[in-house]
Amino acid sequence: MDKRIRRYYMPMTETSFYILFSLQNEMHGYSIMQFVKDLTKGEINLGAGTVYTSLSKMEKDGLIVLTKTESNRKFYKMTDLGREILDIEILRIERLYKNSRT
Amino acid sequence: MVKKIRKKFYLSDFEEEQAFLSSQHSAGWQLTEIRGKKYFFEACDQESVIYQIDFNPKEQQKSEYIQLFTDFGWSFITEKEGKYYFSKPALQYSEDQLFSDRETKMMMCNKIIKRKLIQLIPLSVIAVIISTVLALNLFYLDLFPRGILFILSLIWIGWLSLTLYSMKYVSGFFKLKKIINGNVN
Numbered sequence: 001m002d003k004r005i006r007r008y009y010m011p012m013t014e015t016s017f018y019i020l021f022s023l024q025n026e027m028h029g030y031s032i033m034q035f036v037k038d039l040t041k042g043e044i045n046l047g048a049g050t051v052y053t054s055l056s057k058m059e060k061d062g063l064i065v066l067t068k069t070e071s072n073r074k075f076y077k078m079t080d081l082g083r084e085i086l087d088i089e090i091l092r093i094e095r096l097y098k099n100s101r102t
Numbered sequence: 103m104v105k106k107i108r109k110k111f112y113l114s115d116f117e118e119e120q121a122f123l124s125s126q127h128s129a130g131w132q133l134t135e136i137r138g139k140k141y142f143f144e145a146c147d148q149e150s151v152i153y154q155i156d157f158n159p160k161e162q163q164k165s166e167y168i169q170l171f172t173d174f175g176w177s178f179i180t181e182k183e184g185k186y187y188f189s190k191p192a193l194q195y196s197e198d199q200l201f202s203d204r205e206t207k208m209m210m211c212n213k214i215i216k217r218k219l220i221q222l223i224p225l226s227v228i229a230v231i232i233s234t235v236l237a238l239n240l241f242y243l244d245l246f247p248r249g250i251l252f253i254l255s256l257i258w259i260g261w262l263s264l265t266l267y268s269m270k271y272v273s274g275f276f277k278l279k280k281i282i283n284g285n286v287n
Binding site for chain 2: 013014015016028029030033044045046047048049050051052053054057069071072073074
């Protein structure tokens with residue numbers, strides 16, 4: 001894995017985590033925001049600029065890929081690299097949680 | 103009814119520009135268009151509306167970009183030199199902003215910083231040319247009369263200091279740094 005990508009995404013911001021997490025299924029910008037809002041019971045409300053900027057960056061870095069464009073909406077899905085990074089992050093967060101409970 | 107206001111906002115003053123547009127709207131004037139330094143407004147109901155600017159000068163797919171913001175409830179108003187103007191009715195319980203985290207807001211501010219640095223390029227090119235001509239002239243040839251070179255250098259130095267030391271240009275960097283460091287919820 002690229003050093004630059006490792007440095008940028010490990011650890012990743014809460015926003016990046018939730019966006020990448022949602023893209024285990026194919027989604028577009030607004031549906032990502034809705035998904036994250038429901039998942040966190042309204043606690044995390046992603047802004048339009050934040051979602052757009054994150055998607056562009058993650059696409060450029062190869063964590064997600066554009067699957068289709070339908071009525072001007074771009075749909076994305078996680079790539080193998082994205083999966084790898086997400087799994088590492090989940091392990092890190094589990095460790096963090098475990099250690100903070102002891 | 104239409105009204106026109108001439109006003110100059112620097113790129114780094116986008117927060118002031120947003121506040122200006124918002125206050126116009128609550129006075130019953132909604133933004134319709136921007137041409138150069140002229141802001142065009144149309145009479146509307148006096149409402150509390152949030153205005154937000156996204157600096158995104160390299161956007162290739164404008165319609166997809168605007169569609170995403172529209173999905174989030176933002177109305178696209180106009181675009182000027184890479185600045186995209188959006189508005190949304192203000193709701194009491196939410197402070198709606200385009201950027202909900204520090205990281206992405208910083209990425210936008212970095213685009214502005216990059217643009218500000220690019221603005222220095224023509225100045226640097228001229229600086230190199232003038233110094234070269236000056237050096238050649240002093241040590242090897244007599245290409246130009248000393249007087250003309252002297253005046254040229256003076257003009258150039260004046261221009262350089264005007265740009266660099268214009269409070270606005272330099273303070274813009276500090277302002278952006280402040281925006282990055284402390285804000286967003």
